Amino acid sequence: MTRFRIGTRKSTMALAQTEEIARRLSAAIPSLDIEIVRFETTGDTDQTSKLLTHGGKGGAFVAEIRRAMLTGELHAAMHSLKDMPGNEETPALVVAALLSRDPPGDVLVLRQGLSLDDFRREGGRGFKIGTNAVRRAAYARRLLPNADVIHFRGAADTRIRKLDGGELQRLPDGGAVGPADALIMARSGLERVGLADRASYDFPIADMLPAVGQGIVAVECAASDWETRRILSTIDDPVARACADAEREVLWVLNGHCNSPIAGFATIAGMQMTLTASVLDEAGDRFIEAQRTGPADRPRELGRAVGLELLAQGAAELIERSRPR
Template sequence: MRIGTRKSTMALAQTAEIARRLSAAAPDINVEIVTFETVGDTDQTGKLLMHGGKGGAFVAEIRTAILAGQLHAAMHSLKDMPGNEDTPGLVIGATLERDPPTDALVLRPGLSLDDFRRSRGSGFRIGTNAVRRAAYARRLYPECGVIHYRGAADTRVRKLDNREMQRLPGGGEVGPADALIMARSGLERVGLGSRIAYEFSPREMLPAVGQGIVAVECAAQDWPTRRILALIDDPTAHLSCDAEREVLWVLNGHCNSPIAGYSTVRGAEMTLTASVLDETGFIEATRSGPANRPRELGRAVGLELLGKGAAAIIARTRPQP
C-alpha cells in the first residue's frame, strides 16, 4: 500500500504511526510512504490564501496522485482538509483516535508566563498564521500585537528562539515574535511538548475543526483499500470528524474564515460547540444530540450560527477581488 504525505517532520511522524498500525492490523500488507513537497511547504512566508487556502497549499497535489492511481491513500491533518468543498472520488477511510485538540502558548527563552500575565501581553507580539488563533488572541490579549508567522512547527519554534524576523508576502518583514500560539498535539509530535508554557482550555480558545485528528483519505471506489483502512479507524474520532466538518459545509467557510468547532462524545450523546469570530464580533452555538447522527448535529449547529449572523462575519473576512 502506497501512502502519500508531506515532507514535514510532523507529517512524517503521523504517517509512520499509520504505517505501524496498518502493519499490526494486516501483517501481510507492505506499506510504502511516498513524500510530497507541497506548495504550502516550499513557501514559508506567503499567506495560504495565495495558494488556494489550505486545500490548495497542503492537500491538492496529494489528492491528485490518489485520483491518478499513483497512491492508495494519503495522510492529512484533518484541520488542513477543506470542509466547504466536495472532492469527487475521494473519501476519508480512517481517522486515528484524537490527540489533545487544544492550543498552547509557547514563549521565547527568557520570557516567563508570569511576565506575560502581569503585563497581559502589553508590548508583546504573538505569532500565528491561523486566523482563528489570531482572532482569539486579540480577544484574550487585546494589548498584544498579533503578527503573521508561518512555517512547520519545529521551524516556527526555532525562529522564535533565534528572534528571527518573519518575511511577509510581497516584501518586508515583521517581528521578531515574543510568543507563538500552536497546537499542543503538533508540538508534542515533533518533540517540543516541553515548550508549552500554557495550554488554553476549549472555553478560552475553541479548537479548529478537526484539530488533533489524523485522517487517511483514499479513492471512494477503492474498496480493498477502504476495507484495510477500516481496521485502524477510530469510530469516536470519525463521528467528531463528520459533525465538525458539517459545520464548515453549512457555513461555506473559506480559508480565511475564523471558524472553530469541537465535539465530545459521552456514551450515546455528542455535544458540539462551534464559533465564528473576528475583531468586531463573536458568535457561538452549542447543541447536543445522538452520537450516531453527527452530520445532523453539525448541520443544526451551523444553521444556528447562520441565524445569529455568522454569514456577515464570514463575508467580512472573505478576500475581495
C-alpha cells in the same frame, strides 16, 4: 507481502503522523509492506505567502498529494483533518480512516528566556504573538487585546526555531514582521515533533475553541479503490469519525472559506454528543457561539442544527466580511 504506498508532506510532524498510520496498519495487517512517499507541497516550499494565496490550506498542502492518488501513484495519503477543505466534496476521493483524536487544544509557546510570569505581568502588553491561523489570530486579539498578533509561517519545529532565534517573518510584499515573543500552536503538533515541553500555557477549550478536526489524522484514498478502503477501515476510529462528521457539517452549513475564523469541537459522553462552534471576525471584536447536545449516532444532524443557529445569530455577515476581495 502486499505493497501499500502512503503519501505525505516532508515536514517532521507530517512524517510522524504518517508513521503512526503505518504502525497501526502493520499491527492490524502484518502482511502489508508499507512505503511512505514524501511530497514537498506548495505550502512547504513557500514560507512567506499567506495560505490564501495558494487557495487556502487545501491548495497549499493537499492538492498535490491528491493528484498522485488519482493517478494511481499512491494507495492513500495522510492529511491533518483541519487542513482539508470542509465546505466542498473532493470528486473521486474519500476519507477512509480517521485516527483516534490527539489532544485538540492550542497552547502558548514562549521564546526561550521569557517566562509565563513575564507574559502575565503585562497581560501580553508589548508581546508579539505569531500565528498563521486566522482562527487563532482572532481568538488571540479577543483574549489578549494588549498583544500584537503577527503573521508567522512554518512547520511546527521550524516556527519554534525561528522564535528562539529571533528571526523576522518575511511578508509577501517584501517587508517583514517580528521577531515574535510567543507563538500559538496546536498541542498535538508539538507532541508529534517531540516539543511538548515548550508549551507554557494551555488555552482552555472553552476560551479558544479548536479548528474543526484539530488533532485528528485523516487517511484518504480513491473512492473506487475498495481494497484500500477495506484495509484502511481496520484503523478507523468511530469516535473521531462521529466528532469529525458533526464538526465538518458546521463548515458545510456556514459555507466557510479558508480565511474564515470558524471553530468547532465535539465530545461524546455515553450516547450523547455535545458540539460547540463559533465564528469570529478577524479583529476579535465580534464573537458568535452556539452549543447543542444530541444523540451521538446522529452527528450530522447535530452539526446542521449548530450551523443553522450560528447563521441565525449573524454568522453569514462575519464570514462574508472575511471573504477575500
